[in-house]
Amino acid sequence: MDIQEKIKAIEEQIENALNEIKSSKSLFELRMRFLGKTGEISALMKNMRDLPPEQRPSLGKVLNSLRQWTEEKFDRLEKGIKELELKKKYADEKIDVTIPGHRYPDGAYHPNTLIRNELVSIFAGMGFEIFEGPEIENDYYNFTALNTPKDHPARDMQDTFYLAEDLLLRTQTSAGQIRVMENKKPPIKILSPGKVYRSDDDATHSPMFSQMEGLVVDKGITLCDLKGMLDEFARKIFGESVKTRLRPSYFPFTEPSVEVDVSCFECGGKGCRLCKGTGWIEVLGAGMVNRRVLEGCGIDPDEYTGFAFGMGIERIAMLKYGINNMKLLFEGDTRFLRQFKG
Numbered sequence: 001m002d003i004q005e006k007i008k009a010i011e012e013q014i015e016n017a018l019n020e021i022k023s024s025k026s027l028f029e030l031r032m033r034f035l036g037k038t039g040e041i042s043a044l045m046k047n048m049r050d051l052p053p054e055q056r057p058s059l060g061k062v063l064n065s066l067r068q069w070t071e072e073k074f075d076r077l078e079k080g081i082k083e084l085e086l087k088k089k090y091a092d093e094k095i096d097v098t099i100p101g102h103r104y105p106d107g108a109y110h111p112n113t114l115i116r117n118e119l120v121s122i123f124a125g126m127g128f129e130i131f132e133g134p135e136i137e138n139d140y141y142n143f144t145a146l147n148t149p150k151d152h153p154a155r156d157m158q159d160t161f162y163l164a165e166d167l168l169l170r171t172q173t174s175a176g177q178i179r180v181m182e183n184k185k186p187p188i189k190i191l192s193p194g195k196v197y198r199s200d201d202d203a204t205h206s207p208m209f210s211q212m213e214g215l216v217v218d219k220g221i222t223l224c225d226l227k228g229m230l231d232e233f234a235r236k237i238f239g240e241s242v243k244t245r246l247r248p249s250y251f252p253f254t255e256p257s258v259e260v261d262v263s264c265f266e267c268g269g270k271g272c273r274l275c276k277g278t279g280w281i282e283v284l285g286a287g288m289v290n291r292r293v294l295e296g297c298g299i300d301p302d303e304y305t306g307f308a309f310g311m312g313i314e315r316i317a318m319l320k321y322g323i324n325n326m327k328l329l330f331e332g333d334t335r336f337l338r339q340f341k342g
């Protein structure tokens, strides 16, 4: 076959093959077959070496125009195929934004978390910092340093889970007060939320519950400062018209100690089921930090005074949301929890 015939044959092959091409992948393969380094056109070009020199230029021309013709054919077809492929891709990936999406069930904050967050934000607004102490404490921080030595009758107020002779699950976040005062000089203004543990279990008590502790120590702090701060807290959490009152009480680590009541936010103080007809609801314990506690932490009680308070978060949640059984707060029943979308 002479070279012209060969060229003709290749051109025909290309025309025929191109008619069959449907994808850019097979087009690429075809391109390699003719135009690749070891392709058919390249092979023809290599053959030129065997020709006498005077024939080479004219054949070179012919082969070059064949290569050019082929490349143009391929390029044109490739452009068309790519466009089609892109169109198809867009069609396949088309998203109908009007189709309703899948709704994921959204969660709700646990009432305890809602109250804790609310308390933190109220007290943070008054300049309190957060301190979180350990849940496993030793006897010293939970009791002794809080003026409650081993033989002290007040230890009976809190049935304790002991882990070892000297190690226990903290019964009160008050333990954190000591850790703070040991490490920080006044002025001190901390808020300490956390879980506490007591061997206690009924409709209003749970072996594990949460407390929120507060401690302020500085020069010239008085019971009036405590009262003022509590008024502000009560208004923010229970409502603007709520008032507080202090009743004498006893805690080993405060002197004087008080029990704090808020006026009943349900009946406005007239007397109802929530306040058991008294018009008042007990919400927390508090007092002026006992001199002995300050001294034990290396703080001079003649120079500094302080107040402290501690409240049960579940108790506040039960009062605020009208929950009558504490167990509901620990069972994790989503039918109950769903109601607290905050």
Ligand code: DAH
Pocket: 171, 172, 173, 174, 213, 214, 251, 253, 254, 284, 285, 286, 287, 288, 307, 308, 309, 310, 311
């Ligand atoms: N720790 C006490 C309790 O668990 C609550 C308490 C009372 C904390 C008076 C205080 C306080 O800081 O001053 O019953």
